[in-house]
Amino acid sequence: MILERGSAVNTSEIRQRLETLDSQHLANLSAGEMVEFVDLMQVYEGAMREISTKLEVLDTEFQVQFSHNPIHHMERRLKTANSLIGKLERKELPITVESVKDHIFDVAGIRVICNYRDDVYSVSRYLSDQSDIQVLRVKDYIRNPKQNGYRSLHIIYAVPVFLTSGPHYTPVEVQFRTIAMDYWASLEHQLRYKSDLPDARLAEHSQTLLDCARSLQNVEVQMQSIHRDISGSPQEQESDDEMLEHLRSLGEEQRGKGNS
Ligand code: GTP
Ligand code: MG
Numbered sequence: 001m002i003l004e005r006g007s008a009v010n011t012s013e014i015r016q017r018l019e020t021l022d023s024q025h026l027a028n029l030s031a032g033e034m035v036e037f038v039d040l041m042q043v044y045e046g047a048m049r050e051i052s053t054k055l056e057v058l059d060t061e062f063q064v065q066f067s068h069n070p071i072h073h074m075e076r077r078l079k080t081a082n083s084l085i086g087k088l089e090r091k092e093l094p095i096t097v098e099s100v101k102d103h104i105f106d107v108a109g110i111r112v113i114c115n116y117r118d119d120v121y122s123v124s125r126y127l128s129d130q131s132d133i134q135v136l137r138v139k140d141y142i143r144n145p146k147q148n149g150y151r152s153l154h155i156i157y158a159v160p161v162f163l164t165s166g167p168h169y170t171p172v173e174v175q176f177r178t179i180a181m182d183y184w185a186s187l188e189h190q191l192r193y194k195s196d197l198p199d200a201r202l203a204e205h206s207q208t209l210l211d212c213a214r215s216l217q218n219v220e221v222q223m224q225s226i227h228r229d230i231s232g233s234p235q236e237q238e239s240d241d242e243m244l245e246h247l248r249s250l251g252e253e254q255r256g257k258g259n260s
Contacts, residue, residue, distance in 0.1 A: 001073045001074070002052055002056070002073070002074045002075070002076060003073060003074065003075045003076075004075075004076060004077075033096065033097055036097045037081075037097050037100075040097055040100065040101070041078060041107075043161050043163065043168055043170050044078055044107045044108040044170060044172075045078060045108070046161040046170070047108050047159045047161050047170035047171070047172050048076055048078065048108040048109075048110060048172055050159045050160075050161065050172075051108075051110055051127075051133075051157060051159055051172045051174065052074060052076060052110060054127060054130065054133075055071060055074060055110070055112060055123065055127065056071075058070075058071075058123055058126050058127065059071040059123075062123075062233065066231065066232050066233040066234075067231075067232075068115075068231050068233045069115070070114050070115060070116075070118075070119030070122060070123050070233070071112055071113070071114055071115075071119070071123065072113045072114060072115050072179055073113050074110060074111065074112050074113065075110070075111040075113070076108075076109065076110045076111070077109055078107060078108055078109075079104070079106065079107045079108075079109070084100060084104065084107065087104060088100070088103075088104070091103065105136065105137070105156045105171040105173055106156075106171075106173035107171070108170070108171070108172040108173070109172070109173045109174075109175070110172060110173070110174045110175070111174075111175045111177070111182070112124075112174060112175070112176045112177070113177060113178070113179055113182045114176060114177070114178050114179075115178065115179065115227075116178060116220070116223070116224045116227055117142065117178055117220060117224055117236065118224060118227075118228070118233065118234065118235050118236045119178075119233070120142065120153055120176045120177065120178060121153075121236045122233070122234040122236070123176065124153055124155060124174075124176045127155075127157075127174075128155065128157075132159075132160060133157050133158065133159045133160075134157065134158040134169070135155060135156075135157060136156040136157065136158050136171060137154075137155070137156040138153075138154070138155050138156075139153075139154040139155075140153050140154075141153065141154065142177075142181075145213065148188065148206060148209065148210065149184070149188070149209055149210040149212070149213030149214070150184075150185060150188065150213075151177065151181045151184070151185075151213065151217070152175050152176065152177040152181055152185065153175070153176040153177070154173065154174070154175050154176075155173075155174050155176070156171050156172070156173050156174075157171065157172050157174060158170065158171050158172075159172055178220060180216040180217075180219065180220050181216070183216070184209070184212060184213055184216055187209065188209055191205055191206070191209065
């Protein structure tokens with residue numbers, strides 16, 4: 001199941017939105033560049049669909065081979081013009097189509113929410129091994145969770161989109177995570193944008209969230225182990241103890257900081 005976050009590319013709508021954006025920098029975009037931008041968004045949309053289809057095919061094959069669907073669901077979205085401009089401004093880059101092409105790798109984004117951690121690693125490995133796409137960058141926040149407890153596997157792929165002018169290798173950011181990691185990340189994201197909380201409450205909630213990340217991981221390890229025992233789907237060799245130890249040490253580091 002793919003959940004569309006925002007609508008697919010609607011070129012006249014993008015054009016309209018671009019024209020009504022109130023960023024001062026947008027005044028620098030020529031009519032030609034706006035057309036180029038709209039065309040570019042269509043290519044990203046194509047790339048996103050290519051990767052989604054590959055993932056759906058893998059999920060179906062798993063169902064046939066192992067009687068197990070590794071993917072619980074997927075979400076996908078294209079960055080809006082507003083958020084693209086915001087990101088270019090934050091990175092102090094010129095607001096041009098070239099900047100987007102050269103520096104922004106998450107214009108097209110897919111979130112793959114898997115049932116178990118084994119699924120995260122098998123699906124990402126089978127996708128990464130496909131000969132027509134390239135892996136541009138991997139950030140494994142599952143093996144190396146962030147300080148706040150965030151876990152997910154981020155991979156940026158370059159996928160060829162075949163246009164009349166030939167293949168255009170286009171980046172797509174894929175975030176692989178389990179249902180539990182997604183559940184956690186949604187609340188943490190909400191907390192991060194809750195700016196009206198007093199600092200002390202924010203710090204307390206952040207600490208609790210870190211504890212929750214650890215508890216969720218514990219639950220996942222146990223459920224994964226039952227699932228491994230009763231299903232024949234591919235398994236990951238990574239030691240659970242190592243990952244738990246890593247999260248535990250993050251907790252101690254944070255507590256240490258709180259006390260100092
Ligand atoms: P930006 O895209 O500029 O953020 O830099 P990056 O691509 O180097 O970042 P990274 O790959 O680390 O993270 C990209 C995306 O992952 C973000 O846009 C979020 O969707 C998600 N993400 C990263 N860190 C966190 C986090 O701590 N909490 C939550 N909830 N999501 C995160
Ligand atoms: Mg990003």
